[in-house]
Amino acid sequence: MSEISPVPSDSGGEIRPLLLYLSTMNSELQELSLSNVPQVNLREQVQQDITHYLEHFDNPKKALANLSKRSEIHIKTLRRLLLLSHNPSYQTLYKLYSVILGANNVQDIIAAAPAVVRAKLKKNDPQVNQGARFSYLADVEAELQNDRVFAELYVLADTAPFTRLTAQKRFGEYGLEVLHKMLDMRVVHLQQDGTFVLGSRRASFGAATIKKVGLQLTQSYSKPENTDINYANHMSLYFESISEVTLRKWIDIDEKAFKEKLELLKQPGAKGAIPAYTFSSTDTLKEPAK
Structure with missing residues (x-):
């Protein structure tokens, strides 16, 4: 499930919350015609x-x-x-x-x-409404899966525009190397004030990427010590043996809650200066099928 809330290159550094509600793009080029009959379901x-x-x-x-x-x-x-x-x-x-x-x-x-x-x-898919100025590509997605620094700079560029100095302080010289790669790939864009925001080439955020980046953000930024502070954060965990019907209802509840978060961002004043993330997962306690 996944959207990245884009930051236009002329946004002046506006900070936006990160939302992951995207899909998987893995393919090789081939030409195949499709039957396109609007009457079928x-x-x-x-x-x-x-x-x-x-x-x-x-x-x-x-x-x-x-x-x-x-x-x-x-x-x-x-x-x-x-x-x-x-x-x-x-x-x-x-x-x-x-x-x-x-x-x-x-x-x-x-x-x-x-x-x-x-x-x-x-x-x-919420990202469809972002228009043709952005491309969601598999090569960008691959970088997110394979490089933790690339992934974190990607998220920061969308939520808290940063400078070269910030990247260097947090990730050292390797952070600058990754930043230059992101510039060359047009994944980030350098604004006139010297901060970097997301560029025109973006990741499609498939399920595997959502899991990897979500866990990385949780590991780096979740703050258990703040759970006693009202509205500082939310953490929850529950496990039980449940029926198929209950599992489906749990998933429906999660999907509805996420969509409500998206809708909330359309309201006046919903966006602001707090870089934030939201990540959730509901699944069975069964080993993945081989």
């Missing part, structure tokens, strides 16, 4: 497009396994999509169509996706 469209993709391979079973690996969608989920028994989230759609369409840019996927898929993405 979302499940039928996805089934048709997966089937069409698999038809390009001699061995459908191996092709499905390949699609699962490249899209990072579990093969059981793909099978449920083929059986019309699963309603895909917008994150799943991004991961699936990044492979089917051979695109790693959110805007390119939305532009080329079938009408019913495009409607779902536009309705559910």
Whole structure:
């Protein structure tokens, strides 16, 4: 689940809270035509497009396994999509169509996706409304996953614009090296006042990146000592053996709460000078499927 709240290059250093509500972009370039029939529903469209993709391979079973690996969608989920028994989230759609369409840019996927898929993405993904001035790319996402300094500077550029001196004090000479790389990649932009904000090339924030960056921010910035101070922070943990129905309701509650946070930011005066993050995870206490 994921959005990054952008900071325009001419924002004058306006500080914005960080929100992670994005999707996965992992693909290699290829050309495949898609059936684009607005009359079909979302499940039928996805089934048709997966089937069409698999038809390009001699061995459908191996092709499905390949699609699962490249899209990072579990093969059981793909099978449920083929059986019309699963309603895909917008994150799943991004991961699936990044492979089917051979695109790693959110805007390119939305532009080329079938009408019913495009409607779902536009309705559910907040970053779609940021316009064409930003590109959400897999190479930026890879840097976030592989380099903790890159990840933290990325977050700071979006929430608390910083100077070269700040990067050097916090991360040493390596921090300056990473900052120069981010400039070359146009991930950050240098403003006239000498501070850096996010640039035009950004990460799509898939689930793995959300987990990695979320845990990093929690480790670096969560303050247990402040839990006795009213409205200083929030920390919670609960574990129990629950039913499938209860699990789904828990997840619905989490998703609703996150969307309410997004809506709150649209209100006058909601944004201000406090750099903040919000990160949550609800899951089963079962080992990941191999």
